[in-house]
Amino acid sequence: MGTGTPAGGAFGAHLRALRTGAGLSQEELAHSAGVSVRGLSDLERGRSRGPQRRTVQALAAALRLDPAAARELERLASPGRPRPAGAKTARPTAGTVGASGATASKPRPAGAVAHHTLALPRDLSDFTARGPALDRLLALVEDLDPARPPVAVVCGQPGLGKTSFAVHAAHVLAPHFPDGQFALDLRGMDPRPVAPRDALARLLRASGLPEDAVPADTEDRAGLLRSVLRERRVLLLLDNAADEEQVRPLLPGHGPSLTLVTSRHTLAGLEAVHRTELALLRREEAVELLTRIIGPERVLREAQAARDLADLCGHLPLAVRIAAQRLASRPGESIAKLATRLAAQDDRLDALRAGSLQIRAAFDLSYRQLGEHTRTVFRRAALASGPDFSPETAALLAGLPPRRAARCLQDLADAGLLQPHPTSDRYRFHDLLGLFAAEQAAEEDTPADITAARTRTDTWMLRRAAAAAQLFNPDHRPGDPCGDPDPATAPAGHEQAHTWLDAERAQWLAALHRAHAAGRHRQVLDTAEAMHWFSDRVLHWELWAEVFRRGVDSARALDSRHEEAVHLNYLSWAQDTCLHDHTTALTTARTALEAARAVDDRLQTGWALNYAATALIGLGRTEEAIAHLHRAADSLGGGSDTQSRFAELSTLNTLGRHLRQTGRAAEALAVHRRSEALCREDLPGQPHELLGLYLASARQHIGNDLAALHRWNEAEAPLRHAVTRFETAQMPAWSETARLDLGITLRHLGRTEEARETLTAAHANLSRLNNPRRLEAADHLRALEVLDPAAPHAGTA
Incomplete structure (x- = not known):
């Protein structure tokens, strides 16, 4: 076997001196020259054979050497380059028994193949990035075990530069494989990819065997190739593989070889391989x-x-x-x-x-390889709303059974045409592939097909969304029919419902808009009404204003004055609480009040007065707000039904809060004690969960009332109760404001470390929610720093 002399100290020391003289780190020079940091480090330390001429040229260009300095660097590199062993045999001699047992020609000695038809393609002088992936291949070569010759599969979506990377890696690694580097395009995207039998023949001929020495049988050819490679240090680049069956016969069995395989498919069925999944560039x-x-x-x-x-x-x-x-x-x-x-x-x-380079052509090659159903799933998935989509959305859009659509999605992910989410069962397009898929839908599907696909999907999504949101309705009973389109897969319980509504919110919100545009107003109202109770769990979702605006519009389209009042109240709440637009919220609440009075609806009248008061507070008109709240409480008081009770509780809690904020803490405490007592009064058939949340809200207010009266020791317990209850219900918009109130109380109790920890957590969580009270949390943290300047800084707003 041919060997080479290490590059040695002269080249390495000279290269290191040039690099440091240029003020470059190893990482900077490696990046500029398109080589790996490991490879550059080995060259500088004299641990590698001399680099190839193209590598020296790249280093010289990156170092901005003049022609004379570049020639000197080349002169120092050339003695260390590997040279083939000195055998001059032009063709093999007879006498070797092949893998099939028949007598075959003797292979050319290792290192004797000087010219062949499978030479590596030209390396790109502007090759960029991929340093970590190249370093992993170098490590693979350095730890190469001839008993298990490594196979590296380079895969990923179209356009990632898999072939460019593999060719560049082959050139960088070539000095480690002095007995030959062979590149074979397996044409995996062609209608008829290269057959393993033909690929084996080409590899055997390139290895030095004459035509008459190549066996006829595919298995015999595979065995002979394994025999030829057993003692040779050879690099095989098998580019553009179609599938595992095409690649498997071409792989060495033993010997110090490396095989690089590129494919648009993951080739998940190949055993014991190293995978390099290229990502997008930064x-x-x-x-x-x-x-x-x-x-x-x-x-x-x-x-x-x-x-x-x-x-x-x-x-x-x-x-x-x-x-x-x-x-x-x-x-x-x-x-x-x-x-x-x-x-x-x-x-x-x-x-x-x-x-001749076209991004569309690169995508089209992969698309045309797909089966009919998989192509349908690919292009129809472009109709999905939001950044990603679920298998159920893909199945609905394609009009396929869920299991078949799921298999198609897996095939698309294997082909690199979709990106699977790392932890959940969802998929997304690369932006350009999404445009390509939309093009295919426009070209191959009729407008009627697309309308039918969207209507089918929207109807299903709105039914599932309404059913999931209804689980948060206090009147809902476990086991009640909920109208879900597929009860077998419907979310069970609050956690699953919340997860589904969050994951699919772009999809069901777009479906709601399209239903409204299509005049399906009853469907819009049913969905918006179902969302009412769930919206309290996620106050930071600004989409609620869109949802309830569509509800108002549909109620007016159906000439339902009562439903108009209901959804105007919901809309006012969203404008004030989610958008912090107090002026618009006040106008909406007053319109709701007119609609409610027109149909003599005491419940909606109370809510409209309540929401108007909330908006007035936001506008700084506190006394007007308190007067509205007193009128709302009068309108709602004495009601024995669930809805009236909850409306009265909300009104009392809000009234008490504003009394406290105007300096009337004792009055506020009395109002909130009344609210607490109402929470303990039974409502026939009413589950305790929602009453428990209202109780937690009342106790948060009681804690703040007591704090305002400087009864700090009494304030701590009700505030802790509120934090724990809202956390258990997974209501961060509520739990974090209560946590802030608790932190303020702890600070006044002189429990500095506990206060700092509580306020820091509240500040971080309120910032994530974009809640205005994050500024208040930051102020209290700064006040703690004044007391203890050496304490760790917890951040500012």
């Missing part, structure tokens, strides 16, 4: 690729446009390369001009074309 890496192709001057002149262009290409290497090569061929065109064109969604795939 934004800075995409800009670096652009820079290498069109030059740093143009990128520096339009730095923001370059970043925008990288984003519009979705950080997909092929898309960035096409855009860059288009710019390179038009040196007078600005980056901003191309970015503006790409920003027009309808034109983006057309614009991503440079000569």
Whole structure:
């Protein structure tokens, strides 16, 4: 077997001196030259054979060496390069028994193959990024065990640069494999990929066997290839593999070889392989690729446009390369001009074309390989709303049974056309693939097909959303029919319902809008009404204003004055609580009051006065608000039904809060004690959960009333009760305000460390919720710092 002399100290020391003289770290030089940090480190320490000429040229360019210095670096590198063993045998001699037992020609000695038809393709001089992936391959080579020759599968979606990476890696790793590097395109995207039998023949001939020495049988050819590779240090690049059956016969059995396999499919059935799943480039890496192709001057002149262009290409290497090569061929065109064109969604795939390179063509190759049902799932999934979608959405849009659609989604993920979520059963498109899928839907599906798919999906989604939200209705009883379109898979209990409504909110909200536009007003009202009780769990969702606005519009379309009043009240609540738009909320509440009085609805009259008061408080008109709340309590008092009781409790709690905030804490405490007592009065058939939440709210207010009266020791217990109860119910918008109130109380009790811990948690959680009281939490934390400047800083608003 041929060997090479290590690069040694001369080259390594000289390279290290050049790098440090240029003020570059190993990471910076490796990135600029397109080599791995490990490989560069080995060269500098003299642990590697001499680098290939193209590597030296890349290093010289990255170091900005003049021609004389570049020639000197090349001179020092050349003695260490591996050279083939000195056998001059032009063709094998007879006498070796092949894998099938027949007499075959003797393979050429290791290292003797100087020329063959499967030479590595040209490496890209502008290859960018992929350092960690390359380092993993280098580690694989360094730890190579001939008893288990490694196979590395490089997979991922179309356009990630799998072949470019594998070719670059093969060139970088070539010095480790002096007995040959062979690259074979298996044409996995063609209608008829290369058959394993033909691929074996080409590999055997490239290894030095003459045509008449290649067995006829596929298994015999596979065995002979394993025999040939047993003693050779060979790198095999099997590019564009179709499936496992095509690749498996080509793999070495023993010997110091490395096999790189690229495929748009995951090849999950290949056993004992190392997987390199390429990801999208980071934004800075995409800009670096652009820079290498069109030059740093143009990128520096339009730095923001370059970043925008990288984003519009979705950080997909092929898309960035096409855009860059288009710019390179038009040196007078600005980056901003191309970015503006790409920003027009309808034109983006057309614009991503440079000569024979087309992003659409790359996607189309994979799409045409799919079966009929899988193609339908792919293009119809583009109709889904939101950043990702579930298998049930895909099945509904495609009009397929769920199990069949799930298999199609797995096939699409294996083909790199969809990105599966790492922890949940959901999928998403890369932006450009999503545009391509939408194109296919527009071309292959009729408008009637698309309308039917959306209507079918929207109807199902709204029924499931309403059924899930109804689980939060205090009048709902376990086991009651809920109208879910598929009871077998329906969410069971609050946690599952909350999870589903959150995951699918973009989908059911879009369905609600389309139902309203289509005139399905009863469906809109039923959905919006069902959402009413669930909306209290997620006050930070700004979408509630959209939901209840659609409810108001549909009630008016149906000429239902009562439902108009109901949904106007819901809308006023959303405008005030979720959007913090107090002026609009007051106008809406007054309109609700008119509608409620027109139909003599005492319950909705009370709610309208309540919501008007809340908006008035937000506008600083406190005395008017308190007067509204007294009138609301009078309207609602004495009601024995569930809805009236809850409305009265809400009104009392709100009234007491505003009395406290105007300095009338003793009056507030009396009102909240009345609310607490009402929570303990039984409502026939009423579950305790919602009453328990109202009780927690009353006790939070009682704690704050006591704090306002400086009865700090008495305030702690009711506030702790409120935090615990709201946490158990998974209502962060409520639990975190109660936690802030508890932290303030602890601070006044002089329990500094406990107060700091509580306030820090409240501040962090309120910030995540974008709750205005995060500013109050920050103020109290700063006050603690004044007391103890050495304490760790907990952050500011």
